[in-house]
Amino acid sequence: MEFTADFFDASSKAWMANKIKKPNATYAYKCSFVGIDKTPCSAPRYKDTPVCWRHRGSLKQIKVADTKLQPDSIVLTA
Numbered sequence: 001m002e003f004t005a006d007f008f009d010a011s012s013k014a015w016m017a018n019k020i021k022k023p024n025a026t027y028a029y030k031c032s033f034v035g036i037d038k039t040p041c042s043a044p045r046y047k048d049t050p051v052c053w054r055h056r057g058s059l060k061q062i063k064v065a066d067t068k069l070q071p072d073s074i075v076l077t078a
């Protein structure tokens with residue numbers, strides 16, 4: 001496999017798709033809640049839940065697949 005600039009650009013975008021870049025160079029996962037109109041919530045997750053503060057009451061509606069959570073944030077060093 002060839003690792004071109006395009007490849008990294010695309011994978012970076014995909015990697016960022018469910019994360020939020022924070023000012024201190026860490027990344028937080030976004031809320032897993034997806035609205036009725038299929039619009040995903042982009043708020044940061046609330047504590048160690050898979051959803052944000054606003055959607056924490058909707059946890060029961062989230063599919064089991066989403067409960068296989070990765071570490072809540074990943075720290076990137078330059």
Ligand SMILES: [Zn+2]
Nearest residue numbers: 031041052055
């Ligand atoms: Zn939310």
